[in-house]
Amino acid sequence: MNSITTATYSVHFNENAYLAxxxxxxxxxxxxxxxxxxENTHNCCLPVFMSHIEGEYDFEIIEIEAGEIHKNIxxxxxxxxxxSELDADRKSAMINLGGGVVTDLGGFVASCFKRGIEFINIPTTLLSMVDASVGGKTxxxxxxxxxxxxxxxxxxxVLVATEFLKTLDQRQLQSGYAEMLKHGLISDASYWDTLKEITGFEKLDKLIYTSVSIKNEVVQIDPTEQHLRKTLNYGHTLGHAIESHFLESEEHDLLLHGEAIAIGMILEGFLSYKLTGLSKNELEDIKKTFLARYPKTSFTKKDIDMILxxxxxxxxxxxxxxxFVLLKSIGKTAIDIKVTPELLKESFSYYAE
Amino acid sequence: MNSITTATYSVHFNENAYLAxxxxxxxxxxxxxxxxxxENTHNCCLPVFMSHIEGEYDFEIIEIEAGEIHKNIxxxxxxxxxxSELDADRKSAMINLGGGVVTDLGGFVASCFKRGIEFINIPTTLLSMVDASVGGKTxxxxxxxxxxxxxxxxxxxVLVATEFLKTLDQRQLQSGYAEMLKHGLISDASYWDTLKEITGFEKLDKLIYTSVSIKNEVVQIDPTEQHLRKTLNYGHTLGHAIESHFLESEEHDLLLHGEAIAIGMILEGFLSYKLTGLSKNELEDIKKTFLARYPKTSFTKKDIDMILxxxxxxxxxxxxxxxFVLLKSIGKTAIDIKVTPELLKESFSYYAE
Structure with missing residues (x-):
């Protein structure tokens, strides 16, 4: 599989990854x-990673606790x-081996240590492969x-080694799959249709490649998120707020990122139907697709107020x-759309129907 | 006084500053x-700053505690x-009004908030005017x-408004003056001679302008500190270590940055004499100049071990x-010089003589 070249670096896949x-x-x-x-990638991924390394390096392993709750200052x-204790200097490098928490946090840590050391990302979850491998957000x-x-x-x-997907449970794979479905919704109706039809996660390599390519095209056109790059936030405005609320709330179990944005994509689908011309059929297709794959969540009036x-x-x-980023149709977006609080509440009613 | 233009922005002086x-x-x-x-610039500088602002803006004032000890995460x-509480968004801006602690910390805070908002620096100490106004280090x-x-x-x-210098005591002015002397040592022997001759800090405007110009030339040639920019670290390798040690130590009073690098410049002057051809006369000139202006500090054997x-x-x-960055002569530097621990200890003996 060919490497994908971004403005400043390459994403290498599978057989090319460790060569590079x-x-x-x-x-x-x-x-x-x-x-x-x-903790997880230390056990499941590090031995695999080490088995591919040629040459003698005294890697220093730094382990952080797993989970979004530890992605903090x-x-x-x-x-x-x-x-500092291990004598890292400006010519040291960091390899971030893990999901989005490790690559987002590790990229930030490296970018600020002594005003910046080099780093390499090896995403180990489907979500981080398709979402965090391009764009430079830390x-x-x-x-x-x-x-x-x-x-x-x-x-x-960035190295995308899909063998790491074997270490993931079904729920984590579903979480990453939500971002891939988003890539279809914002830029390619036929990709959306292809993704809807898959029945398992055994053969994802080509689809991951497509998702990384889509994101790379968007980011190359608009690296600083002035216009087109905003479209990658489809489902995320409400999705992030839902994810944050569930992270804080004692009454709710945590939602994985993909589960939260799956809800966000239904809610923002409804807004798109009301405001930017998404057809009723397409809206129903979006709702049906996500509800068939992600558990339906109940929101109380208080939940909704806090999310808003x-x-x-x-x-x-x-x-x-x-x-908001909304859809004109599946594969076509509209950006910078303002939405009234009333319509936001209506979107939650539509989700609950 | 004309503005000084860096690669991406301008430093405006006095009458031009508030216009810009x-x-x-x-x-x-x-x-x-x-x-x-x-706390200090809130009282002494903010009212002056506000008096120059034309137009109606609801500035939100954020106050941090004064002092290097609070320049932390x-x-x-x-x-x-x-x-976050005050609803800052990506289109918000931050004006950092203060000395190096405020501009260094404020620049970092702004650079990372929501992955970066715009900021403007208004250095209020002599040190931050001549040192932090160019180079983008946060x-x-x-x-x-x-x-x-x-x-x-x-x-x-960056706005350099020298009226703020009136708010400083003699010790703070001396601290900034040490960085200006460094500019002479690393790049201009005649500027070093001019600076040595001043007897008070009443008429600094032109000298500040010269120092900012020297630093700007260095940074423009080597923005990422691969070679020439390293010369700005003359006196800082040992100076920073001394400053850090005194910050931690209960037996010593705090040293201001300029006081610490003044010692560092004598010590590294000695290393330059031993390793890179600085003449005995020039070394004595450096030692005499700094000791006439900065208090001589005592270092125990334990202090020296901890500093090293x-x-x-x-x-x-x-x-x-x-x-180390060392001097070949006053106005000429050598970079990436390795020094033995024995010679480092000898430099402290020379300082103590």
Missing amino acids: LNDHLANSNYSKIFVLVD ATCTQVWEVL GVDLGPLKNQVGVINQPQM TLLKFDKKNSHGNIN | LNDHLANSNYSKIFVLVD ATCTQVWEVL GVDLGPLKNQVGVINQPQM TLLKFDKKNSHGNIN
Whole structure:
């Protein structure tokens, strides 16, 4: 499978991935190489990763606790302190081996350590392969607010090794699949149709490649999120607020990112039907597709009020306005759409129907 | 006084400064404008600043505690939380009004908030005017380690309004003057001679302009500190370690940054005499100049051991080597010079003589 080239680095797949990495390490003369893992990837992925490394390197392994709840400044500070203790310098590098928490946090830690050291991302979840492998977004949460602190900075390379997908349970695969469905909704109706038809997650390689390609095209046209890149936030305005609310709430179990944006895509589908011309049939198709794959969640009136309050922290907002990305049709988007609170509440009623 | 143009922004002086700021604010359509101050600049500088602002803006004032000891991630987190509470969005801007702590920390906070909002620096100390106004270095300390966490990111503009120097005591003025003397040592022997001759700090405007110009030339040639920009670290390798040690130590009073690098410049002058051809006369000139202006400090054997231990955290290090910037002569530098521990100890003996 060919590598995908972004503005500044390449995403290498499977058989090419470790060839590229071994070549890069052999030619980089890093003073030290740190591998950031969480408890899960330490056990399941690190041995696999190590088995592919040629040459002798004294990797230093840094483990953080798994889970979105640890994607915060306190964890960053711990990693910065460990890097200092282990004599990391500006010529050191960090390899982030894990899901979105590890790659988002690790990218931010590396970007700020001594004002920036090089880093390489090896996403191990479907979600991070299709979502975090392109675009250079790094960051951590601030309390319940997702990715409130971070920078845009590019890795040296990204490796997509789909063998790691074997370490994931069905729920985690579903979570990543939601982002792939989003790629269909925002840019390619036939890709949406293809994705809807798959019945299992055994043969994902080509689809992952398509998703990474779609995201790369969008980011290359608009790296700083002035217009087209905003479309990648479809389902995320409400999805992030729902995810944040469930992270804080004691009455709800945590939602995985893909589960939260699956709900967000139904809700914002309804808004699209009301405001930007999405047809009734397409709306029903979106709702049916997601509800067949993701558990239906109940929202109390209080939940909805709190979710709508959290919307004001969305990073696309400006001047007090909440800006939505909506669909004109499947595969076509409209950006910077304002929505009234009444219609937002109506979207939750439609979801509950 | 003409503005100095860097690669991406301008440094405006005195009569031009507020003209440029008022013009910029009027044309920027920021959703909110935050002014970051510390306790001191809140009292002494904010009223002066406000008196120059034309137009109606609801500035939100954020105050942090004064002092290097508060230039850390905990303070950043507090400011990020306040920004979130006050509904800052990506179209908001931050004006950092203060010394190096406020501009370094404020620049870092702005660079990471929602992955980056615009910021403007208004240095109010002599040190931050001549040192922090050019180069885009932002960051905070990690425990005793100076500027261990940060990014390189440029402000929208920098205003140098020398009227703020009236708010400083003699010791703070001396601290900034040390950086100016460094500019002479690393690039211009006649500027060094001019600076040595001044007897008071009443007429600094032209000298500040010269210092900012020197730093700007260096940074424009080497923005990412591969070679020439390293020369700005003259006196800082040992100076930072001394500053860090005194920050941690209960037996010593705090040293201001300029006081610490003044010692560092004598010590590294001695190393230059031993290793890179600085003449005996020039070394004596450097020692005499700094000791006439900065209090002589006593170092115990234990102090020296701890300072040498801290050297390993210097950001110019790589592959376990400590890299010094030394002088070939006054006005001419040599970079990436390795020094033995024995010679480092000898430099402290020379300082104590």
